[in-house]
Amino acid sequence: AQSVTQPDIHITVSEGASLELRCNYSYGATPYLFWYVQSPGQGLQLLLKYFSGDTLVQGIKGFEAEFKRSQSSFNLRKPSVHWSDAAEYFCAVRAGNNRKLIWGLGTSLAVNP
Amino acid sequence: GAGVSQTPSNKVTEKGKYVELRCDPISGHTALYWYRQSLGQGPEFLIYFQGTGAADDSGLPNDRFFAVRPEGSVSTLKIQRTERGDSAVYLCASSSGYGANVLTFGAGSRLTVL
Known part of the structure:
Protein backbone atom coordinates (compact mmCIF):
# COMPACT_ATOMS: atom_id res chain seq x y z
CA ALA A 1 0.00 0.00 0.00
CA GLN A 2 1.08 3.53 -0.63
CA SER A 3 2.25 5.64 2.26
CA VAL A 4 3.87 9.01 2.82
CA THR A 5 6.21 9.88 5.66
CA GLN A 6 7.10 13.37 6.72
CA PRO A 7 9.67 12.74 9.46
CA ASP A 8 9.64 16.24 10.90
CA ILE A 9 6.48 17.20 12.75
CA HIS A 10 7.67 20.70 13.55
CA ILE A 11 10.55 22.83 12.26
CA THR A 12 11.65 26.30 13.32
CA VAL A 13 13.95 28.39 11.16
CA SER A 14 15.11 31.98 11.24
CA GLU A 15 13.93 34.37 8.59
CA GLY A 16 16.38 34.38 5.71
CA ALA A 17 17.68 30.90 6.47
CA SER A 18 17.40 28.03 4.04
CA LEU A 19 14.74 25.36 4.45
CA GLU A 20 14.39 21.69 3.59
CA LEU A 21 11.29 19.68 4.43
CA ARG A 22 11.56 15.94 4.02
CA CYS A 23 9.12 13.61 2.36
CA ASN A 24 9.51 9.88 1.76
CA TYR A 25 6.97 7.72 -0.01
CA SER A 26 6.30 4.04 -0.42
CA TYR A 27 5.09 2.89 -3.83
CA GLY A 28 6.29 0.34 -6.34
CA ALA A 29 6.47 2.61 -9.36
CA THR A 30 6.97 6.32 -9.88
CA PRO A 31 4.05 8.10 -8.29
CA TYR A 32 2.70 11.54 -8.92
CA LEU A 33 4.07 13.74 -6.13
CA PHE A 34 2.74 16.95 -4.66
CA TRP A 35 3.53 19.53 -2.01
CA TYR A 36 0.70 21.61 -0.58
CA VAL A 37 0.77 24.43 1.97
CA GLN A 38 -2.00 25.15 4.46
CA SER A 39 -2.17 28.44 6.33
CA PRO A 40 -4.60 28.94 9.24
CA GLY A 41 -8.11 29.38 7.93
CA GLN A 42 -6.99 28.84 4.36
CA GLY A 43 -7.50 26.00 1.96
CA LEU A 44 -4.68 23.75 0.87
CA GLN A 45 -2.68 25.47 -1.85
CA LEU A 46 -0.57 23.57 -4.37
CA LEU A 47 3.11 24.57 -4.20
CA LEU A 48 4.45 22.22 -6.87
CA LYS A 49 4.07 18.80 -8.42
CA TYR A 50 6.15 16.11 -10.11
CA PHE A 51 4.75 13.78 -12.74
CA SER A 52 7.72 12.95 -14.96
CA GLY A 53 10.75 14.47 -16.64
CA ASP A 54 13.15 16.81 -14.89
CA THR A 55 13.50 15.65 -11.32
CA LEU A 56 13.98 19.19 -9.99
CA VAL A 57 10.70 21.04 -10.09
CA GLN A 58 10.03 24.67 -9.43
CA GLY A 59 6.94 25.89 -7.68
CA ILE A 60 5.30 29.03 -6.45
CA LYS A 61 6.63 31.33 -3.73
CA GLY A 62 10.24 30.42 -4.51
CA PHE A 63 9.92 26.75 -3.52
CA GLU A 64 11.49 23.82 -5.34
CA ALA A 65 11.54 20.08 -4.80
CA GLU A 66 13.72 17.26 -6.04
CA PHE A 67 12.49 13.75 -6.83
CA LYS A 68 15.07 11.10 -5.96
CA ARG A 69 13.92 7.68 -7.06
CA SER A 70 16.77 5.85 -5.32
CA GLN A 71 15.77 7.36 -1.98
CA SER A 72 12.01 7.41 -2.58
CA SER A 73 12.10 11.04 -1.57
CA PHE A 74 10.62 14.31 -2.70
CA ASN A 75 12.09 16.96 -0.41
CA LEU A 76 10.91 20.55 -0.50
CA ARG A 77 13.45 23.37 -0.39
CA LYS A 78 13.60 27.12 -0.25
CA PRO A 79 16.89 29.08 -0.21
CA SER A 80 15.65 31.96 1.97
CA VAL A 81 12.58 31.71 4.17
CA HIS A 82 10.21 34.63 4.72
CA TRP A 83 8.06 35.13 7.81
CA SER A 84 4.98 34.62 5.63
CA ASP A 85 6.10 31.05 4.91
CA ALA A 86 5.05 29.97 8.40
CA ALA A 87 2.35 27.35 7.75
CA GLU A 88 1.68 23.62 7.62
CA TYR A 89 3.24 21.77 4.70
CA PHE A 90 1.90 18.51 3.33
CA CYS A 91 3.44 16.03 0.94
CA ALA A 92 1.05 13.83 -1.03
CA VAL A 93 1.31 11.04 -3.57
CA ARG A 94 -1.01 9.60 -6.17
CA ALA A 95 -0.43 6.24 -7.79
CA GLY A 96 -0.96 6.26 -11.53
CA ASN A 97 -4.60 6.33 -12.52
CA ASN A 98 -5.83 6.11 -8.94
CA ARG A 99 -7.49 9.44 -8.22
CA LYS A 100 -6.90 9.39 -4.47
CA LEU A 101 -4.17 11.39 -2.84
CA ILE A 102 -2.35 9.79 0.08
CA TRP A 103 -1.04 12.41 2.48
CA GLY A 104 1.69 12.72 5.03
CA LEU A 105 0.96 14.01 8.52
CA GLY A 106 2.39 17.40 7.67
CA THR A 107 5.28 19.53 8.90
CA SER A 108 4.52 22.67 10.83
CA LEU A 109 6.95 25.46 9.98
CA ALA A 110 7.61 28.36 12.34
CA VAL A 111 9.77 31.30 11.27
CA ASN A 112 11.65 33.38 13.81
CA PRO A 113 12.23 37.05 13.01
CA GLY B 1 -17.01 30.49 -9.43
CA ALA B 2 -13.43 31.59 -9.05
CA GLY B 3 -12.64 29.07 -6.36
CA VAL B 4 -14.10 26.15 -4.45
CA SER B 5 -16.70 27.35 -1.97
CA GLN B 6 -17.71 25.38 1.11
CA THR B 7 -20.56 26.10 3.47
CA PRO B 8 -20.92 26.35 6.34
CA SER B 9 -17.40 27.26 7.37
CA ASN B 10 -18.21 26.17 10.91
CA LYS B 11 -20.89 23.84 12.20
CA VAL B 12 -21.49 22.86 15.80
CA THR B 13 -24.01 20.12 16.41
CA GLU B 14 -25.05 17.68 19.09
CA LYS B 15 -24.34 13.99 19.05
CA GLY B 16 -27.00 12.12 17.13
CA LYS B 17 -28.02 15.00 14.89
CA TYR B 18 -27.97 15.08 11.09
CA VAL B 19 -25.57 17.38 9.24
CA GLU B 20 -25.18 18.51 5.65
CA LEU B 21 -22.04 20.14 4.27
CA ARG B 22 -22.10 21.80 0.88
CA GLY B 42 -3.14 14.93 6.89
CA PRO B 43 -6.31 14.86 4.82
CA GLU B 44 -8.02 11.50 4.48
CA PHE B 45 -9.85 10.58 1.27
CA ALA B 55 -16.45 6.96 -8.98
CA ASP B 56 -14.84 5.89 -5.71
CA ASP B 57 -16.50 5.96 -2.29
CA SER B 58 -14.07 3.61 -0.61
CA GLY B 59 -13.04 6.20 1.95
CA LEU B 60 -16.45 6.73 3.50
CA PRO B 61 -16.00 5.39 7.05
CA ASN B 62 -19.45 3.82 7.43
CA ASP B 63 -23.03 4.00 6.22
CA ARG B 64 -23.74 7.13 8.26
CA PHE B 65 -21.83 9.06 5.62
CA PHE B 66 -23.31 9.74 2.21
CA ALA B 67 -22.58 12.24 -0.55
CA VAL B 68 -24.47 13.34 -3.64
CA ARG B 69 -23.84 15.44 -6.69
CA PRO B 70 -27.13 15.33 -8.55
CA GLU B 71 -26.39 17.79 -11.35
CA GLY B 72 -22.67 17.30 -11.65
CA SER B 73 -21.80 20.56 -9.96
CA VAL B 74 -22.64 21.24 -6.30
CA SER B 75 -22.10 18.35 -3.91
CA THR B 76 -23.50 17.71 -0.46
CA LEU B 77 -21.88 15.51 2.16
CA LYS B 78 -24.47 14.13 4.54
CA ILE B 79 -23.72 12.69 7.96
CA GLN B 80 -26.43 10.92 9.92
CA ARG B 81 -26.48 10.28 13.67
CA THR B 82 -23.31 12.28 14.20
CA GLU B 83 -20.75 11.05 16.71
CA ARG B 84 -18.05 12.97 18.55
CA GLY B 85 -15.45 11.19 16.45
CA ASP B 86 -16.88 12.83 13.34
CA SER B 87 -15.47 16.17 14.51
CA ALA B 88 -12.98 17.29 11.87
CA VAL B 89 -12.49 19.70 9.01
CA TYR B 90 -14.21 18.43 5.88
CA LEU B 91 -12.38 19.52 2.75
CA CYS B 92 -13.77 19.66 -0.75
CA ALA B 93 -11.63 19.87 -3.87
CA SER B 94 -12.34 19.95 -7.57
CA SER B 95 -10.36 19.38 -10.73
Missing part, protein backbone atom coordinates in the same frame (compact mmCIF):
# COMPACT_ATOMS: atom_id res chain seq x y z
CA CYS B 23 -19.40 22.20 -1.76
CA ASP B 24 -19.59 24.44 -4.82
CA PRO B 25 -16.70 23.54 -7.13
CA ILE B 26 -14.94 25.61 -9.74
CA SER B 27 -17.21 26.10 -12.71
CA GLY B 28 -16.57 23.48 -15.37
CA HIS B 29 -14.67 21.11 -13.10
CA THR B 30 -16.05 17.64 -13.63
CA ALA B 31 -14.21 15.93 -10.77
CA LEU B 32 -15.05 16.61 -7.13
CA TYR B 33 -13.47 15.15 -4.02
CA TRP B 34 -14.26 15.07 -0.33
CA TYR B 35 -11.50 14.67 2.24
CA ARG B 36 -11.58 14.76 6.02
CA GLN B 37 -8.80 16.26 8.14
CA SER B 38 -8.59 15.59 11.84
CA LEU B 39 -6.42 17.66 14.16
CA GLY B 40 -2.74 16.99 13.59
CA GLN B 41 -3.37 14.72 10.63
CA LEU B 46 -13.59 10.04 1.56
CA ILE B 47 -15.20 10.02 -1.88
CA TYR B 48 -14.63 11.14 -5.47
CA PHE B 49 -17.20 12.10 -8.10
CA GLN B 50 -16.71 12.22 -11.83
CA GLY B 51 -19.74 14.09 -13.07
CA THR B 52 -22.83 13.00 -11.18
CA GLY B 53 -21.63 9.57 -10.18
CA ALA B 54 -19.47 8.51 -7.28
CA SER B 96 -10.85 19.34 -14.45
CA GLY B 97 -10.76 15.56 -14.29
CA TYR B 98 -8.32 15.36 -17.14
CA GLY B 99 -4.58 15.35 -17.63
CA ALA B 100 -2.65 16.30 -14.54
CA ASN B 101 -5.86 16.39 -12.50
CA VAL B 102 -4.48 18.88 -10.02
CA LEU B 103 -6.88 19.53 -7.16
CA THR B 104 -8.03 22.95 -6.00
CA PHE B 105 -9.27 22.91 -2.42
CA GLY B 106 -11.88 24.92 -0.60
CA ALA B 107 -11.24 26.40 2.85
CA GLY B 108 -13.12 23.56 4.51
CA SER B 109 -16.07 23.10 6.82
CA ARG B 110 -15.14 22.63 10.45
CA LEU B 111 -17.58 20.23 12.13
CA THR B 112 -17.74 19.99 15.90
CA VAL B 113 -19.96 17.34 17.45
CA LEU B 114 -20.66 17.95 21.14
Whole structure:
Protein backbone atom coordinates (compact mmCIF):
# COMPACT_ATOMS: atom_id res chain seq x y z
CA ALA A 1 0.00 0.00 0.00
CA GLN A 2 1.08 3.53 -0.63
CA SER A 3 2.25 5.64 2.26
CA VAL A 4 3.87 9.01 2.82
CA THR A 5 6.21 9.88 5.66
CA GLN A 6 7.10 13.37 6.72
CA PRO A 7 9.67 12.74 9.46
CA ASP A 8 9.64 16.24 10.90
CA ILE A 9 6.48 17.20 12.75
CA HIS A 10 7.67 20.70 13.55
CA ILE A 11 10.55 22.83 12.26
CA THR A 12 11.65 26.30 13.32
CA VAL A 13 13.95 28.39 11.16
CA SER A 14 15.11 31.98 11.24
CA GLU A 15 13.93 34.37 8.59
CA GLY A 16 16.38 34.38 5.71
CA ALA A 17 17.68 30.90 6.47
CA SER A 18 17.40 28.03 4.04
CA LEU A 19 14.74 25.36 4.45
CA GLU A 20 14.39 21.69 3.59
CA LEU A 21 11.29 19.68 4.43
CA ARG A 22 11.56 15.94 4.02
CA CYS A 23 9.12 13.61 2.36
CA ASN A 24 9.51 9.88 1.76
CA TYR A 25 6.97 7.72 -0.01
CA SER A 26 6.30 4.04 -0.42
CA TYR A 27 5.09 2.89 -3.83
CA GLY A 28 6.29 0.34 -6.34
CA ALA A 29 6.47 2.61 -9.36
CA THR A 30 6.97 6.32 -9.88
CA PRO A 31 4.05 8.10 -8.29
CA TYR A 32 2.70 11.54 -8.92
CA LEU A 33 4.07 13.74 -6.13
CA PHE A 34 2.74 16.95 -4.66
CA TRP A 35 3.53 19.53 -2.01
CA TYR A 36 0.70 21.61 -0.58
CA VAL A 37 0.77 24.43 1.97
CA GLN A 38 -2.00 25.15 4.46
CA SER A 39 -2.17 28.44 6.33
CA PRO A 40 -4.60 28.94 9.24
CA GLY A 41 -8.11 29.38 7.93
CA GLN A 42 -6.99 28.84 4.36
CA GLY A 43 -7.50 26.00 1.96
CA LEU A 44 -4.68 23.75 0.87
CA GLN A 45 -2.68 25.47 -1.85
CA LEU A 46 -0.57 23.57 -4.37
CA LEU A 47 3.11 24.57 -4.20
CA LEU A 48 4.45 22.22 -6.87
CA LYS A 49 4.07 18.80 -8.42
CA TYR A 50 6.15 16.11 -10.11
CA PHE A 51 4.75 13.78 -12.74
CA SER A 52 7.72 12.95 -14.96
CA GLY A 53 10.75 14.47 -16.64
CA ASP A 54 13.15 16.81 -14.89
CA THR A 55 13.50 15.65 -11.32
CA LEU A 56 13.98 19.19 -9.99
CA VAL A 57 10.70 21.04 -10.09
CA GLN A 58 10.03 24.67 -9.43
CA GLY A 59 6.94 25.89 -7.68
CA ILE A 60 5.30 29.03 -6.45
CA LYS A 61 6.63 31.33 -3.73
CA GLY A 62 10.24 30.42 -4.51
CA PHE A 63 9.92 26.75 -3.52
CA GLU A 64 11.49 23.82 -5.34
CA ALA A 65 11.54 20.08 -4.80
CA GLU A 66 13.72 17.26 -6.04
CA PHE A 67 12.49 13.75 -6.83
CA LYS A 68 15.07 11.10 -5.96
CA ARG A 69 13.92 7.68 -7.06
CA SER A 70 16.77 5.85 -5.32
CA GLN A 71 15.77 7.36 -1.98
CA SER A 72 12.01 7.41 -2.58
CA SER A 73 12.10 11.04 -1.57
CA PHE A 74 10.62 14.31 -2.70
CA ASN A 75 12.09 16.96 -0.41
CA LEU A 76 10.91 20.55 -0.50
CA ARG A 77 13.45 23.37 -0.39
CA LYS A 78 13.60 27.12 -0.25
CA PRO A 79 16.89 29.08 -0.21
CA SER A 80 15.65 31.96 1.97
CA VAL A 81 12.58 31.71 4.17
CA HIS A 82 10.21 34.63 4.72
CA TRP A 83 8.06 35.13 7.81
CA SER A 84 4.98 34.62 5.63
CA ASP A 85 6.10 31.05 4.91
CA ALA A 86 5.05 29.97 8.40
CA ALA A 87 2.35 27.35 7.75
CA GLU A 88 1.68 23.62 7.62
CA TYR A 89 3.24 21.77 4.70
CA PHE A 90 1.90 18.51 3.33
CA CYS A 91 3.44 16.03 0.94
CA ALA A 92 1.05 13.83 -1.03
CA VAL A 93 1.31 11.04 -3.57
CA ARG A 94 -1.01 9.60 -6.17
CA ALA A 95 -0.43 6.24 -7.79
CA GLY A 96 -0.96 6.26 -11.53
CA ASN A 97 -4.60 6.33 -12.52
CA ASN A 98 -5.83 6.11 -8.94
CA ARG A 99 -7.49 9.44 -8.22
CA LYS A 100 -6.90 9.39 -4.47
CA LEU A 101 -4.17 11.39 -2.84
CA ILE A 102 -2.35 9.79 0.08
CA TRP A 103 -1.04 12.41 2.48
CA GLY A 104 1.69 12.72 5.03
CA LEU A 105 0.96 14.01 8.52
CA GLY A 106 2.39 17.40 7.67
CA THR A 107 5.28 19.53 8.90
CA SER A 108 4.52 22.67 10.83
CA LEU A 109 6.95 25.46 9.98
CA ALA A 110 7.61 28.36 12.34
CA VAL A 111 9.77 31.30 11.27
CA ASN A 112 11.65 33.38 13.81
CA PRO A 113 12.23 37.05 13.01
CA GLY B 1 -17.01 30.49 -9.43
CA ALA B 2 -13.43 31.59 -9.05
CA GLY B 3 -12.64 29.07 -6.36
CA VAL B 4 -14.10 26.15 -4.45
CA SER B 5 -16.70 27.35 -1.97
CA GLN B 6 -17.71 25.38 1.11
CA THR B 7 -20.56 26.10 3.47
CA PRO B 8 -20.92 26.35 6.34
CA SER B 9 -17.40 27.26 7.37
CA ASN B 10 -18.21 26.17 10.91
CA LYS B 11 -20.89 23.84 12.20
CA VAL B 12 -21.49 22.86 15.80
CA THR B 13 -24.01 20.12 16.41
CA GLU B 14 -25.05 17.68 19.09
CA LYS B 15 -24.34 13.99 19.05
CA GLY B 16 -27.00 12.12 17.13
CA LYS B 17 -28.02 15.00 14.89
CA TYR B 18 -27.97 15.08 11.09
CA VAL B 19 -25.57 17.38 9.24
CA GLU B 20 -25.18 18.51 5.65
CA LEU B 21 -22.04 20.14 4.27
CA ARG B 22 -22.10 21.80 0.88
CA CYS B 23 -19.40 22.20 -1.76
CA ASP B 24 -19.59 24.44 -4.82
CA PRO B 25 -16.70 23.54 -7.13
CA ILE B 26 -14.94 25.61 -9.74
CA SER B 27 -17.21 26.10 -12.71
CA GLY B 28 -16.57 23.48 -15.37
CA HIS B 29 -14.67 21.11 -13.10
CA THR B 30 -16.05 17.64 -13.63
CA ALA B 31 -14.21 15.93 -10.77
CA LEU B 32 -15.05 16.61 -7.13
CA TYR B 33 -13.47 15.15 -4.02
CA TRP B 34 -14.26 15.07 -0.33
CA TYR B 35 -11.50 14.67 2.24
CA ARG B 36 -11.58 14.76 6.02
CA GLN B 37 -8.80 16.26 8.14
CA SER B 38 -8.59 15.59 11.84
CA LEU B 39 -6.42 17.66 14.16
CA GLY B 40 -2.74 16.99 13.59
CA GLN B 41 -3.37 14.72 10.63
CA GLY B 42 -3.14 14.93 6.89
CA PRO B 43 -6.31 14.86 4.82
CA GLU B 44 -8.02 11.50 4.48
CA PHE B 45 -9.85 10.58 1.27
CA LEU B 46 -13.59 10.04 1.56
CA ILE B 47 -15.20 10.02 -1.88
CA TYR B 48 -14.63 11.14 -5.47
CA PHE B 49 -17.20 12.10 -8.10
CA GLN B 50 -16.71 12.22 -11.83
CA GLY B 51 -19.74 14.09 -13.07
CA THR B 52 -22.83 13.00 -11.18
CA GLY B 53 -21.63 9.57 -10.18
CA ALA B 54 -19.47 8.51 -7.28
CA ALA B 55 -16.45 6.96 -8.98
CA ASP B 56 -14.84 5.89 -5.71
CA ASP B 57 -16.50 5.96 -2.29
CA SER B 58 -14.07 3.61 -0.61
CA GLY B 59 -13.04 6.20 1.95
CA LEU B 60 -16.45 6.73 3.50
CA PRO B 61 -16.00 5.39 7.05
CA ASN B 62 -19.45 3.82 7.43
CA ASP B 63 -23.03 4.00 6.22
CA ARG B 64 -23.74 7.13 8.26
CA PHE B 65 -21.83 9.06 5.62
CA PHE B 66 -23.31 9.74 2.21
CA ALA B 67 -22.58 12.24 -0.55
CA VAL B 68 -24.47 13.34 -3.64
CA ARG B 69 -23.84 15.44 -6.69
CA PRO B 70 -27.13 15.33 -8.55
CA GLU B 71 -26.39 17.79 -11.35
CA GLY B 72 -22.67 17.30 -11.65
CA SER B 73 -21.80 20.56 -9.96
CA VAL B 74 -22.64 21.24 -6.30
CA SER B 75 -22.10 18.35 -3.91
CA THR B 76 -23.50 17.71 -0.46
CA LEU B 77 -21.88 15.51 2.16
CA LYS B 78 -24.47 14.13 4.54
CA ILE B 79 -23.72 12.69 7.96
CA GLN B 80 -26.43 10.92 9.92
CA ARG B 81 -26.48 10.28 13.67
CA THR B 82 -23.31 12.28 14.20
CA GLU B 83 -20.75 11.05 16.71
CA ARG B 84 -18.05 12.97 18.55
CA GLY B 85 -15.45 11.19 16.45
CA ASP B 86 -16.88 12.83 13.34
CA SER B 87 -15.47 16.17 14.51
CA ALA B 88 -12.98 17.29 11.87
CA VAL B 89 -12.49 19.70 9.01
CA TYR B 90 -14.21 18.43 5.88
CA LEU B 91 -12.38 19.52 2.75
CA CYS B 92 -13.77 19.66 -0.75
CA ALA B 93 -11.63 19.87 -3.87
CA SER B 94 -12.34 19.95 -7.57
CA SER B 95 -10.36 19.38 -10.73
CA SER B 96 -10.85 19.34 -14.45
CA GLY B 97 -10.76 15.56 -14.29
CA TYR B 98 -8.32 15.36 -17.14
CA GLY B 99 -4.58 15.35 -17.63
CA ALA B 100 -2.65 16.30 -14.54
CA ASN B 101 -5.86 16.39 -12.50
CA VAL B 102 -4.48 18.88 -10.02
CA LEU B 103 -6.88 19.53 -7.16
CA THR B 104 -8.03 22.95 -6.00
CA PHE B 105 -9.27 22.91 -2.42
CA GLY B 106 -11.88 24.92 -0.60
CA ALA B 107 -11.24 26.40 2.85
CA GLY B 108 -13.12 23.56 4.51
CA SER B 109 -16.07 23.10 6.82
CA ARG B 110 -15.14 22.63 10.45
CA LEU B 111 -17.58 20.23 12.13
CA THR B 112 -17.74 19.99 15.90
CA VAL B 113 -19.96 17.34 17.45
CA LEU B 114 -20.66 17.95 21.14
